[in-house]
Amino acid sequence: MARGRGRLNSIQLLPKECSDIVIWAAGELQAANRPQTDIYKEFVIKLEERQRESRGELDIRIPSFSSFNRYSIDLDATTREMNEAREMATAVLAGLDHNDGDDITKFVGEAIKAAVMATLRAHKGKLGPKHLFELASTMRMIAMAQATSSTHRQKIEAELAAKTKEAVQTVAKAKGLSGAAANEILDKILGVSN
Template sequence: MSRGRGRLSSIQLLPKECSDIVIWAAGELQANNRPQTEIYREFVLKLEERQRESHGELDIRIPSFSSFNRYSIDLDATTREMNEAREMATAVLAGLDHNDGDDLTKFVGEAIKAAVMATLRSHKGKLAPKNLLELASTMRMIAMAQATSSSHRQKIEAELVAKTKEAVTTVAKAKGLSDEGAKAILDQILGVST
């Protein structure tokens, strides 16, 4: 499944002490309020200042503008993909009952299954046995989670019905209601004939 990271970009090769500057640049690029060239100039100034502050202890190689531009394009593509995924999830989840964990479990499970199937299709039978085992394990865990969710919901519903019957029976006896009266109340509460 994993193809490796490939060659690291000059931005990825910056020392970890520059992470805050990279994060700042990413935020500026995503805000889309200023030209990229202006953000790059300030990015370079911040890196040069960090280099001076380190008194030569950090080896900061300033990324070229083309590297910064590739980073910007990759960041934009990733942000767009995340926004599209969030919009799709929001649209699907809008139709679900958020109090029903079973629906949410089904949605997440189906989304993961679709991702696994897309991975299989995109690799067209070129996955290593280890990767196939990982995908199979993922699918098994999803099936188990969905079964557990349904089983848990059914158990809670059964407990609720039992407690409701017990409460109605107790109150009916205390108030002197007949068995038929208690049964009629239960039918109304539970929505079924008991």
Template structure:
């Protein structure tokens, strides 16, 4: 049976919002590998104790144990590694596509999503409730929005390219470059 909701909160999640800055500080220190986790925990513990004393009883909370802090540290490290890995993969993939290829991929993805939606509607006719229909409509709207953004971006890039090309031609003419030389430069650059 699948678990519903987010499950039981850990001791760091149960800390009051008034000490969020201390938790954020600890997360930053854990990301910086200059100090040991034990040193960071000791200072974390001291800061929470100080906040508790300063509140004069207005803040009541249990300071997380070192084992809870360790689990938090491990989870934070795993999440950071996953984010960095995803960022590196996205950068590597993005470097392999130009705007036109990206636009083509968007068109292919949108067509695949539309096809999936229409297939689902056709095969589940009479079995879709309003929630299912809304989800399909949202998916279609998102796909079409992505397609429109991609097309708009491509058109903007093409307009900027044509403008820059015109400015280069004007500058070249003013510099006294012959038409034959300009034709040769364009041929070598693949500009028509």
């Protein structure tokens, strides 16, 4: 038996020419300003209009209300999960120095690693080789991004230290300061001594 994302629901089976109507319905459901039954009725009307406009070229099978309801429940669950993740990220990022891209990269990397591990736990023994390869590739890319971020930060720090050292030596020479005085200034600025 082939493994995959499972059977498509009736909303996923709608022709791509109906994507704008599905997006409209999702927006209305998320806005929660109207009853779901009203949104469904308008959804059906829009699909029927699209069918008439296509003059029979599109095979639009109107999803049942129960399918629409399941879609609404799934959409709501996904939105809640995304909102929770965003709230958690906001809370954690509030404690980080936003000028330190390395901290943020580490946080994002760890969050993605946690999501990958949660996926592995949730689908224990049910993931095929393709999915395992994709998850492994994701983990590898995260590790590379984190290493690149650290390497980039170290390179910038080294360049800054070199420029600072050069500037202090230039000013020290112009002001007639000794080498020892220049080194003391560098120690105080960067913790670098010569």
